[in-house]
Amino acid sequence: MQDDSPRPVSRPRPARMLWITAVWGGCFVAIRWGLRDAPVLWFATLRSVVAGLVLLAIGAAQRRPHPVGKRSWSLIGLLALSNSSVAFAAMFAGVDGLATGTAAVLANAQPLLILMPAWWLYGERVNGRTAVGMLLGFVGLLMVALPGGGGTGAWLSVFAAVAITGGTLLSRQLTGVDIVQATGWHFLVGGVVLAVVASGVERLPAIRWTPRFLLVLAFLAVVGTALAFLAWFQEVQRSALGPLAAWTFLTPLFGVAFGLVLTDERPGTWAAVGTAVVLLSLWTVVRASRGAT
Numbered sequence: 001m002q003d004d005s006p007r008p009v010s011r012p013r014p015a016r017m018l019w020i021t022a023v024w025g026g027c028f029v030a031i032r033w034g035l036r037d038a039p040v041l042w043f044a045t046l047r048s049v050v051a052g053l054v055l056l057a058i059g060a061a062q063r064r065p066h067p068v069g070k071r072s073w074s075l076i077g078l079l080a081l082s083n084s085s086v087a088f089a090a091m092f093a094g095v096d097g098l099a100t101g102t103a104a105v106l107a108n109a110q111p112l113l114i115l116m117p118a119w120w121l122y123g124e125r126v127n128g129r130t131a132v133g134m135l136l137g138f139v140g141l142l143m144v145a146l147p148g149g150g151g152t153g154a155w156l157s158v159f160a161a162v163a164i165t166g167g168t169l170l171s172r173q174l175t176g177v178d179i180v181q182a183t184g185w186h187f188l189v190g191g192v193v194l195a196v197v198a199s200g201v202e203r204l205p206a207i208r209w210t211p212r213f214l215l216v217l218a219f220l221a222v223v224g225t226a227l228a229f230l231a232w233f234q235e236v237q238r239s240a241l242g243p244l245a246a247w248t249f250l251t252p253l254f255g256v257a258f259g260l261v262l263t264d265e266r267p268g269t270w271a272a273v274g275t276a277v278v279l280l281s282l283w284t285v286v287r288a289s290r291g292a293t
Helices: 014-034 040-061 070-097 100-106 110-122 128-145 152-171 179-201 211-238 241-263 269-292
Strands: none
Touching (some): 014 070, 014 100, 014 211, 040 070, 040 179, 040 211, 070 152, 070 179, 100 152, 100 241, 100 269, 110 152, 110 241, 152 211, 179 211, 241 269
């Protein structure tokens, strides 16, 4: 199943990865605040649709070519379902049922999930230290998710991480397609799918268009989604997936920190210990991935 075509070998750019992960960490607080004014699925829909429209406007202004061909649109459709429709719905529902920091940890388990598929699909090998880090991360995730028998929010957040991982793997295939247009269209298509589901589950949107909600939506859709995911997909095109995904260990770290500072949330003992174990595991994966490249 390996793709034998040449693979990117560049290292992720640290400055870019720092702002991406910081913004993504802040998104969990933004989601928490926005859910005061909008239901889960309609809020997720707005995030995706607004992000898609912003990127398509940028693409039009820069006269970028639209995707063409069955393969390109098939990939964009799959990416829309995975990285937008499923991931955002599960992520928002997970935040709605968990503390902000816990949701940030569980929804950003991508480094623990992507390494084996990256080896299978792209020949990016997993060494012993990486395997130890993955096992440690799995233990940490269980410690976060299972206190008191676990909960729907925990598993939804893990499901979001799986969907985002699938999106990252799919985005590597977007060769020969303008990345701005592809990213914009996948968010717009994914948002339309979310709108259909939201209309069936939550009926007509009951949204309070408060100044707070508008600011949260602007940050979440434009900065945290359109710009951050565009930068992420650009890095996916040029970097090995293992070292790249390992950088996202900073996302839950930022998420926990923002949750403590901005929402005054205090995680329970098991969740706090599990979070620390996950971060330790991700640090192990980072070190192992650097040594392997």
